[in-house]
Amino acid sequence: MSIQICRVVELVMRSACCHSIRGRSCLHKALLAPVCPSGLCVPVLHRRAYSLDSLSSGPGRPTLGSSSQQPRTERTSPSAALTHRNLSAVALQGQRRSLGQYDFLDLGEVEDNVRRAKACKKSRHFIVDPRLAKVVTQHLDPEDVKTVIFECNPGPGVLTRTLLNAGTQRVVALEGDLSFLHDLQELEGRLDGQLEVVHCDYFNLDPIGNGHLKAPAMFTDKLFTDLGISESSWTDDIPVKVVGILPQIKERSMLLKMVYALFERLSVYRYGRVELNLFISEKEYLKLMSRPGDMLNYRAFSVLWQMACEIELLHKEPWESFVKSKQSAPSPKGRSPHLPNDHLCLVRLRPRADLFSGGLTTSNALTLVIMIKQCLAKRKVKLIDMLNLWSPDTGSKLLSEMGMQEDILTGHVYPEEYLQLFQLMDKSKEFTQSWLYEEILENTLREGWG
Amino acid sequence: SSSSRRTGTEAQDMCEAALYLRADIQHCLFCLVLPSAGITAQCIKCPNVKTQDMTQRCMKTRYADVCPFISRCLDHMKQDGLSVDHLFSQCVFRQDERDMVLKAIRAIQPDYQPCLNLTSGERYSSLVQDFYTQRADHSYPKLDFTQDELRERFKRQLSVEQACTVTIDSVEAAKPVTKNMAKMRKLLTEKRIQWQKILLQALCEHKMTLANTNTKDYRVNLYPYLCLLEDREYVDIMIQSVAHMPPSGESLKILAGNLGNRVFTRYSVRQKYQNQMVEKLDKIYSIYTDLLAKETKEYDVLPREQWCNLEMEHSSGPRLQGGETSWPYIVTLELGTCMVDMMVKNLKINSDALNSAHDRKLIPILYHMYTFRSTRQIGFIKPHPILTQMQQEAMETELIFDSYVMPMLCPPVPWTSVKFGAYLLTPTKLMRTLVGAIQHEVLLEKCQSLHAVLDSLNQLGNCAWRINKPLLDIIISIFNDRGNDKLDIPPPLSEAPKIDHFNPQDPTYTASDKAQMKREMISAKKKCSEMHSLRMDALYKLSIANHMRDEIFWFPHNMDFRGRTYPCPPYFNHLGSDMTRAILIFAEGKPLGPKGLDWLKIHLVNLTGLKKRSSLQERLEYANTIMEDILDSADNPLNGKKWWMNADEPWQALACCMEIANAVRSPESTQFISKFPVHQDGSCNGLQHYAALGRDVIGATSVNLMPCDLPQDVYSGVAQQVEEFRARDAETGLKIAQVLEGFISRKVVKQTVMTVVYGVTRYGGRLQIEKRLKEIDEFPKDSVWDASHYLVRLVFSSLKEMFTGTREIQDWLTESARLISKSGYSVEWVTPLGLPIIQPYHRTRIQVRWRGIGCQSMMMRPDTVKQKNAFPPNFIHSLDSTHMMLTALHCYSAGLTFVSVHDCFWTHALTVDSMNKVPNHSKITVQHLFFYSHFLHRYSCLPPPQLFPSYLIKCH
Secondary structure (H helix, E strand, O other): OHHHHHHHHHHHHHHHHOOOOOOHHHHHHHHHHHHOHHHHHHHHHHHHHHHHHHOOOOOOOOOOOOOOOOOHHHHHOHHHHHHHHHHHHHHHOOOOOOOOOOOOOOOOOHHHHHHHHHOOOOOOEEOOOHHHHHHHHHHOOOOOOOOEEEEEOOOOOHHHHHHHHOOOOOEEEEEOOHHHHHHHHHHHHHOOOOEEEEEOOHHHEOOOOOOOOOOOOEOHHHHHHHHOOOOOOOOOOOOEEEEEEOOHHHHHHHHHHHHHHHHHOOHHHHHOOOEEEEEEEHHHHHHHOOOOOOOOOOOHHHHHHHHHEEEEEEEEEEHHHOEEOOOOOOOOOOOOOOOOOOEEEEEEEEEOOOOOOOOOOOOOHHHHHHHHHHHHOOOOOEHHHHHHHHOOOOHHHHHHHHOOOOOOEHHHOOHHHHHHHHHHHHHOHHHHOOHHHHHHHHOOHHHHOO | OOOOOOOHHHHHHHHHHHHHOOHHHHHHHHHHHHHHHOOOOEOOOOOOOEHHHHHHHHHHOOHHHHHHHHHHHHHHHHHOOOOHHHHHHHOOOOOOHHHHHHHHHHHHOOOOOOOOOOOOOOOOOOOOHHHHHOOOOOOOOOOOOOHHHHHHHHHHHHHHHHHOEEEEEOHHHHOOOOHHHHHHHHHHHHHHHHHHHHHHHHHHHHHHHHHOOOOOOOOOOOHHHHOOOOHHHHHHHHHHHHHOOOOOOEEHHHHHHHHHHHHHHHHHHHHHHHOOHHHHHHHHHHHHHHHHOOOOOOOOOOHHHHHHHHHHHOOOOOOOOOOOOOOOHHHHHHHHHHHHHHHHHHOEEEOOOOOOOOOOOEEEOEEEEEEEEOOEEEEEEEEOHHHHHHHHHHOOOEEEEEHHHOOEOOOOEEEEEOOEEEOOOOOOOOEEOOOOOOHHHHHHHHOOOOHHHHHHHHHHHOOEEEEOHHHHHHHHHHHHOOOEOOOOEOOOHHHOOOOOOOOOOOOOOOHHHHHHHHHHHHHHHHHHHHHHHHHHHHHHHHHHHHHOOOOOEEOOEEEEOOOOEEEOOOOOOOOOOHHHHHHEEEOOOEEOHHHHHHHHHHHHHHHHOOOOOOOHHHHHHHHHHOHHHHHHHHHOOOOOOOHHHHOOOHHHHHHHHHHHHHHHHOOOHHHOEEOOEEEEEOOOHHHHHHHHHOOOHHHHHHOOOOOOOOOOOHHHHHHHHHHHHHHHHHHOOOHHHHHOOOOOOHHHHHHHHHHHOOOOOHHHHHHHHHHHHHHOOOOOHHHHHHHHHHHHHHHHHHHHHHOHHHHHHHHHHHHHHHHHHHOOOOOEEEOOOOOEEEOOOEOOOOOOOOOOOOOOOOOOOEOHHHHHHHHHHHHHHHHHHHHHHHHHHHHHHOOOOOEEEOOEEEEEHHHHHHHHHHHHHHHHHHHHHHOOOOOEOOOOOOOOOOOOOOOOOOOO
8 A cells, every 4th residue: 555655645746746847857856765665666566577477588687576466468468558558648648647557657748858859959859749659669569578679869768668668678778968868867777677778879889980989989899798688690589679760960871881780790780680660751761662663762772771671661750740959950851852751750670580591691791782882873774784894794694594684774673683693693603703802892881871 | 067978177177166266256257267268168147158159259250259248247247346456356366367367358458457456454463563564673584595405495395295195214114124024014015906906996986886876966976076186096095094094993084084185185286286386386486585595685574575575576377375275074074984985895805814714704904883982972993903913013114194294395385364375285274273163264364464473473484493313313212122101202012011811701710800801901902002002103203203304394383273373294393292392403503602501501400390499590500510410411311320311301301411511512612503492481371361360469470470589480389388288187187188298299280280270170180180199109099089189179279379360360251251152152352463263162063974974054053161161261372372473573573593382482592582582571562452452252241350450560
């Protein structure tokens, strides 16, 4: 009973403070400190119980705690999950919350979150809308206990809390901006290991150039070692899911950098098939998904991603649903005359487990990347010309092996066909003499991010 | 022309007609010249009168029968507002066209005499008014040659330029020939003959195809451009470019541009012969030498004026000036692209040429591919590794250059207009700028008072040079040995780090091993290509110098779009590195005089980089204390104490040591004939300008603008200030400040301070400092990044503290430029000498598409970011160049030898003192006048800052 009393006190206090203009964090300290440790322990206990139930082969996570009084069915059935969300939404709107329910983390006042997001010094978009946070959470399959979720730049932490509320076992919040860090760390301290907060900018992992590395820039191996995540085989299950909003200003170069890392299995991909769940602009998404024959948009970048990943559009959300920091560049809406750009698209990029099964290795993958870039620099050239350029007189033989027309254009070849073609080339003796293999050294990735 | 089969000459005429003739004048020419010259054509304005009929009638009947036709033409001209005089002053006449037109007009107006007024409306900027109008005490220098010698030299230069290319021996020719080298050379020669044949055939075929192509296509039909030269010449140009191809390839745009330009140059040289211009040039130059030669009377006119007068006196025959218009950039590019295409398609080699283990296959020696830089993809042409290997192993001893790469063997033709000057036949631009920019040409042509600018260019070009042979021999010996990085003699590729090929499949390597090895390979490869380009650059310079070792030669000058002057020959000139500067001495010698030896010694101390804050007297005393080292360096440069090697500018220091040694050992040092250039360095002119503009007294003192007992050294000043900041931070426990203890020197900050005024950013400044710190062996390498980051901040804040006004003015200039650019204009201004300047930064880029160039959008929006960021430095550069030009003019009138490397002025040791009187004088004038001239157009948008109104700075 004492637990419930604590909750009542907390709830009352929170709603009383809702109108306060001051920051939430100090309020929490002031209010929760006297409420005693037991008040804090309880929700944690619940979740531990849950993890004990479903975590038969967990990746070494601590599974402490006693059994739960909570019926399991209620937690796992989707309808129940939905109920939880609805309830938390209700609570958010300042209405009375049913006391018998499982304890949720408060998402905070919307206005307050908006204000904090807007104050951010960097050009960023934020998820503040609880509805949106819930949609994203749903797509991330939070019940999956084996996967760690990396949340990039959580900002005020609406999605973080929603993820935790939905029962995610392990969330790593990578926040690059110091101004949000404190609150997140405070939240981390109140929980028991479900949330880890790192001062790190995911989109500035493994920066190029030399010199002293300062947070939030970071090397992947340090991040993963600190988090205790070890390398796993490519064909293993997905070890990490990354969720976040791709920074608008360097959208394309980030995507390129990531796909190069994927083919070389560097950076995060050293640790296995890391799945990205990123919000990217609609325009960029359409380019990413463009198909052979679309001579304007079918580029190396699309081919490489489509080759490497199963790509799924999870959700489309209008730009307006996101909160922009003041410094953000004006919304890129409608900038492209050819492609619509009214939304941010939540896209799942899940690396294919069989990518490296057919002869592609980390050492020849760069040659494949360069081949694709050379082929698609212009889409209306004949593939046979390119092949003959790399190794004279081999074009028609290769094409017939592939069962392709002699006059096929590079812009008409499917990504998987390119992969097959490369595997054929890589096996043939002629191509090992080709300058294409020499080219790797000069076309280093650093120059090729465009 | 409607004839069905086009011949080469007709195609040529098409080109000519399209490019050279403007509609009005074209009309006149067609009507007047062509009938009398007997050429078939049709007048565009009188379509029903075929000139062919006229010609036939001309031949049958008396000349007077065409009179009605001619008078009709004259009527047309009158209607269009063209006077007959206009025709004679504006029209470019070739061959005897001028005489023909005159004859035609005289058929109507028998007494007609063209009124020639080439130099009408001479208006001088008030800065140089006195220079041009009061010449009583001027004594212009003469060259140390007789008239016959100069004429002889002219003939030699003419033959060099006529050939268009020069073949010289490389300095590496001295190396012994190994068996492998001989084999490779033989192989290359064979291949080259084969390639020539193939290209010749390909060219013929290509022309055939083009001739039969319907020209309705919107793209330029290149056929006429492929008929301008002999087929053989096109092929030679292509083969030459294969030889010069760097192993890392060349961007298609640059390669195509070079090829197209070579065709244009050859074509215009040929045209000059065909138009009988060369005879006339010969005639005028021959009389012109009268002004320069030593045995003739003194003139009181400048070279340009003399040349103009001579042209007016000898007005019959072809006109020399303005005979050529350069081709539109796009045409040059397209022609070049077409040639590159031909090379890529046809030049092949057997794949087993070097390694018989490979299967025999014909593989192309050049291939087209893309490289990617940030978001752009750039078309690149790369040589096949086999070709590169062959070329490197063959080490061929002959180098083929375009003739303009060599210095001139006779004094250059004076610039008399925007379109005429410098080389005898090779077309040269007065103003070089970014490729494709044309606005400056329009401005220059409109500009009436370029005289002072042209005269200063002529003065710089008239200085005769020769090679410092003892020094050249030392340098070549090191170069042919193993090079020396410390002395800036690039080592040969044999000294390059080896690129180890590893088998990535090898299971013994771990992932991080492989990554590490790959990084090493990448950096080794990068190092190799850097070394190759440095080595080739030095090879070219030294080979040219060696070729000229017994010659006397001249560097014609032109300028960039800000008015900074440059010698035209690109590789070997006095603007180059320490090494090339050391090789060059004046051709003319002058006795040292009473103070000459002292100046040589002071110059030597300056070259060492020591004693920057000492007075001249102290520097001289210092030099006297180290005489032993100096003499030792001169006598045993490579085996002695090697004192000279530690100087800032070691090669020039060595040359100076030798000169001093010779002087002190001569019986009477004041009579010693010295050809050695002594430098007077402007102390950071950029800051001087800013300090003067901002009336910043303390700042001005530190850059020697204010009278002061000791010469001030701004770099040491900044270094000191930075050191103070550092010490303070170190005390508060800042780690990096503590690491830096004892490492802050003048050298570390110098480059950054110098370039700050020219707009270097923190980013660039950090790179500069990083480079300096890396050179310090004792400095911990892992702190370099932090330290450079920290130091650049200190340098910037020190400068801000020392030069209060600078930032403010810079900001004001930047803001003005931003507003101008935002309103859709490029920033333009006119220097105090009347040179119009326009910033050539625009949004549209011309892209070369592989196999054909796409339509280029003609919308030229100014690129605001570049316009605004570049304006302050460009503006300062333009002031700087004005200052230099004024100095050049005054030196000329005082009879001094004078050349400049931007803000560093060179003269004989004897004349240093008289030169030093000039700069200060003109400097005041520059700063003073600046406020009264309308230096910027469209400047109403921003009120100038408080600093600007009337000011005058005193200067000693």
